[in-house]
Amino acid sequence: MRADRIFAYGATAGLIGDLLLGDPRRGHPVAAFGLTAAEVENRLWRDHRGWGALHTLVCAGGAAGAAALAARAVRDRPALAVALTAATTWSVIGGTSLGREARAIGGALAAGDVDVARERLPHLCGRDPHSLDGPQIARAVVESVAENTSDAVVGALVWGALGGVPGLVAFRAVNTLDAMVGHKSPQYRRYGWASARLDDVAGWPGARLTAALAVAVGGRPRQAVRAWRADAGKHPSPNAGPVEASFAGALGVRLGGTLAYGGRTEHRPVLNGAAGRAVETADIERAVRLSRRVSALALGVCVAGRLIAGRRRI
16 A cells, blocks of 8 residues: 555544544653653753754654654555554644643633633643633633644644654654743753754644635635734744734634743734734634634645655656
8 A cells, every 4th residue: 555545544544533532541652752851851951052952853853763663664564554644643633632621711711710711721821821811811722722723733744744654753742842841931941942943843834734724714714814914923933923813813803912921921912903803702612613624624635735746656
């Protein structure tokens, strides 16, 4: 069986597995990688970019190398190759858990229980929830749903289409390292520099595809394009900017503004400020539904692209 078909069948099965089961509740491979990366950090940490780059190389390179060996071991056994691709896709994609967490916070806000919403918000993003009111929590959730649609689903599918199982694993490893050490705090400003920059590079194609698909299926294509073009470049992240701006336009809301993150306060530009309204609790459900449509369409785009590329090689 050709590699393009193995990816098509495996990625589709893996995404269906995520929809039906969510993340593995025990023994999650990403959690195991995180524990390993933390142990490597304990041994290597120095306030120096070079040591941080070594940390990135050891962790992300080791994960990708192990995945490449596993894929090589089953390359002549199509059924096992499809199963490996499906299991890997299911492990690295987190769309269903993203939606569940967002809806749980939305449910707490709808019930008027802001304290519960504050308690659950750290499960979804790194914001400081204690100073946030209901609308600010809702805005944080919508922004996180938008960004994580790219990071937790679309970006992985893109790299899976490009590199198979090693691509899936490498992308998730890089993204996880960025979440762990890619901060601008004093501890990680230098040590996490390599992980943060590599994540910017790895996330670039998935972020643009996510933004484009949000334009296509969001219901407000002109407003989404306008927000993307006008506001994406104002965001401090080169990848979160297009995604959040296009989601803001597609949903007809304003995103961005002041936030507390990692012990510091940031004043970010407002996205879709001229045409959008303030985020409401009901917009969380709308964002989750948009995320699921984007994810499903991203699978179709990535599978189609891999199949077309495979036929051209014949």
